[in-house]
Amino acid sequence: GAGVSQSPRYKVAKRGQDVALRCDPISGHVSLFWYQQALGQGPEFLTYFQNEAQLDKSGLPSDRFFAERPEGSVSTLKIQRTQQEDSAVYLCASSLRVGTGELFFGEGSRLTVL
Amino acid sequence: QQQVKQSPQSLIVQKGGISIINCAYENTAFDYFPWYQQFPGKGPALLIAIRPDVSEKKEGRFTISFNKSAKQFSLHIMDSQPGDSATYFCAASISGGGGNKLTFGTGTQLKVEL
Numbered sequence A: 001g002a003g004v005s006q007s008p009r010y011k012v013a014k015r016g017q018d019v020a021l022r023c024d025p026i027s028g029h030v031s032l033f034w035y036q037q038a039l040g041q042g043p044e045f046l047t048y049f050q051n052e053a054q055l056d057k058s059g060l061p062s063d064r065f066f067a068e069r070p071e072g073s074v075s076t077l078k079i080q081r082t083q084q085e086d087s088a089v090y091l092c093a094s095s096l097r098v099g100t101g102e103l104f105f106g107e108g109s110r111l112t113v114l
Numbered sequence B: 001q002q003q004v005k006q007s008p009q010s011l012i013v014q015k016g017g018i019s020i021i022n023c024a025y026e027n028t029a030f031d032y033f034p035w036y037q038q039f040p041g042k043g044p045a046l047l048i049a050i051r052p053d054v055s056e057k058k059e060g061r062f063t064i065s066f067n068k069s070a071k072q073f074s075l076h077i078m079d080s081q082p083g084d085s086a087t088y089f090c091a092a093s094i095s096g097g098g099g100n101k102l103t104f105g106t107g108t109q110l111k112v113e114l
Helices: none
Strands: A005-007 A010-013 A019-024 A031-037 A044-050 A053-056 A065-068 A075-079 A088-095 A109-113 B004-007 B010-014 B019-025 B033-038 B045-050 B056-059 B062-067 B072-077 B086-092 B108-113
Touching: A005 A088, A010 A019, A019 A088, A019 A109, A031 A075, A044 A065, A044 A075, A075 A088, B004 B086, B010 B019, B019 B033, B019 B086, B019 B108, B033 B062, B045 B056, B045 B062, B045 B072, B072 B086
Parallel strands: A010 A109, B010 B108
Antiparallel strands: A005 A019, A019 A075, A031 A044, A031 A088, A044 A053, A065 A075, A088 A109, B004 B019, B019 B072, B033 B045, B033 B086, B056 B062, B062 B072, B086 B108
């Protein structure tokens, strides 16, 4: 596709439900990032993939958060037993090269936990 | 720990005026400093970026000034237009095999009035 595609764009979950957010990066992009953006704040790093390898997951806030990119393209961010504090926009970004260069962001998935 | 501090939080500028947003960083290992522009409901998009080997970079109406010794950098928008009204984020990263993981500032909401 022409850009980074994320789905769903909006998700409402009841507290305790599991959610899965999908990211389809730009074709051929090696690096893939997930960020969490709370209302009125800057994006905060969650995790990073180089192809299918998850090289950095230092930003995941708890073990309820899990991300995968099994074939080195599409990635899924899963949040188990959602809590109200998980409400945020989850942004996916991809980059052509490793270690440097522009990150291209998707429009994000807005998660609201009731 | 906030590694990139951004100010002001909001800014109102008259059409044709100069918008100035400032950022300061703490980690001297940072070697890539981009500015991202974000419109409501959209993901951040790269505006302009600089590396510490130069003190200024200009692209059209947008200029980054960089002061390595003070660990500060700023974005200047010349001849500001209503279409520039958006949220601007400074960011910083360390190039290398660990991925170009961006650390973002908290954002500046710019409004350009007619």
